[in-house]
Amino acid sequence: MAEPITILAIESSCDDTSAAVLKNHKVLSNVVATQKIHKEFGGVVPELASRAHQQNIIPVVDFAINEAGVSKKDFDAIAYTKGPGLLGSLLVGGSFAKGFSAGLEIPLIEVSHMQAHILVHQIDGNNAENSKPKFPFLCLTVSGGHTQIVRIDSPLKMEVIGTTLDDAAGEAFDKVAKILGLPYPGGPLVDKYASKGNKLKYLFPKSRVDKLNFSFSGLKTAFLYFIRQEIKENINFIDENLYDICASIQHTIVSTLLDKLQKAAFETGISEIAIAGGVSANSSLRAALQKLGTENNWTIFIPKFEYCTDNAAMIGIVGMYKYKEKKFAPLTSKPEARLSF
Numbered sequence: 311m312a313e314p315i316t317i318l319a320i321e322s323s324c325d326d327t328s329a330a331v332l333k334n335h336k337v338l339s340n341v342v343a344t345q346k347i348h349k350e351f352g353g354v355v356p357e358l359a360s361r362a363h364q365q366n367i368i369p370v371v372d373f374a375i376n377e378a379g380v381s382k383k384d385f386d387a388i389a390y391t392k393g394p395g396l397l398g399s400l401l402v403g404g405s406f407a408k409g410f411s412a413g414l415e416i417p418l419i420e421v422s423h424m425q426a427h428i429l430v431h432q433i434d435g436n437n438a439e440n441s442k443p444k445f446p447f448l449c450l451t452v453s454g455g456h457t458q459i460v461r462i463d464s465p466l467k468m469e470v471i472g473t474t475l476d477d478a479a480g481e482a483f484d485k486v487a488k489i490l491g492l493p494y495p496g497g498p499l500v501d502k503y504a505s506k507g508n509k510l511k512y513l514f515p516k517s518r519v520d521k522l523n524f525s526f527s528g529l530k531t532a533f534l535y536f537i538r539q540e541i542k543e544n545i546n547f548i549d550e551n552l553y554d555i556c557a558s559i560q561h562t563i564v565s566t567l568l569d570k571l572q573k574a575a576f577e578t579g580i581s582e583i584a585i586a587g588g589v590s591a592n593s594s595l596r597a598a599l600q601k602l603g604t605e606n607n608w609t610i611f612i613p614k615f616e617y618c619t620d621n622a623a624m625i626g627i628v629g630m631y632k633y634k635e636k637k638f639a640p641l642t643s644k645p646e647a648r649l650s651f
């Protein structure tokens with residue numbers, strides 16, 4: 311039997327500093343330090359994010375190595391997020407990875423954050439059933455920065471077949487939450503309040519965009535005007551109707567996403583369907599996808615919560631595939647804020 315491969319993975323693209331250790335497809339540790347500093351500013355402040363990464367990176371890596379019960383000499387390679395993301399944040403993880411690679415004389419592996427969100431589905435224990443999608447499968451990747459429908463033909467062969475033309479779904483959740491006066495990131499709070507509300511109380515316009523693409527900026531504007539108008543008539547409108555407002559706007563976002571996913575499944579004839587990214591933690595999206603899957607005879611893959619939002623285990627699994635194909639990067643490797651697939 312082949313020797314197991316041990317990889318250290320680093321993720322620092324936005325406001326989570328994360329390190330993970332993987333042995334083949336098994337996650338031995340996956341440590342995430344979420345930066346709280348951005349809460350008071352209502353969004354991620356890039357300069358503060360990179361400073362916090364700088365403070366967190368060594369303790370987080372140290373913790374991940376200890377928790378995994380391995381030592382530095384066990385590593386076969388180090389994988390890091392090359393992009394997309396905030397450049398200052400990416401540079402911290404990237405510089406660390408290069409130093410580690412040079413110091414230990416082990417290969418350096420560049421990973422695309424968006425491919426990584428998708429390949430969590432190849433991690434052992436990726437979901438409650440530990441079931442893995444068969445290729446080709448479709449993945450709706452919904453995060454704070456992206457909304458994509460991706461066709462995955464093999465672990466490293468993927469194609470974006472639909473994308474947002476403006477705001478990402480997570481951004482829509484966060485902007486709506488901000489209008490409601492909720493702290494950043496608002497997505498999880500909208501989800502929480504929505505569970506107690508009536509999703510059909512208020513109707514919001516669904517954008518009509520060509521092909522498999524999305525648009526969420528019009529919804530955000532419509533929502534802002536709606537709230538302004540209602541507040542003119544009742545200053546306590548938000549407080550008195552928070553649950554119904556959250557449920558209704560969440561319903562609009564989720565059904566917009568699933569309409570396009572259904573169209574993609576129909577057009578491609580693919581029935582292995584996955585979701586990934588921070589917004590895949592949304593309880594309404596998870597439940598609605600289950601239902602749609604049953605109705606359409608799809609096999610559904612929903613990641614465990616710890617693999618929805620940003621984490622380094624997802625970077626490690628891509629690293630594992632690239633290691634097997636000897637896709638290594640030189641020490642001149644540098645992060646790219648707008649890295650495409």
Ligand code: KG4
Nearest residue numbers: 453454455480495497588589591592619620
């Ligand atoms: O993937 P992620 O951790 O970071 C990026 O790569 O962007 O996604 C973060 C996004 C944020 O917009 C956050 O509000 C959203 O995911 N999010 C949620 C939920 N949990 C996280 N949105 C809706 N419902 C949730 N439960």
Ligand code: ZN
Nearest residue numbers: 453588619620
């Ligand atoms: Zn992400």
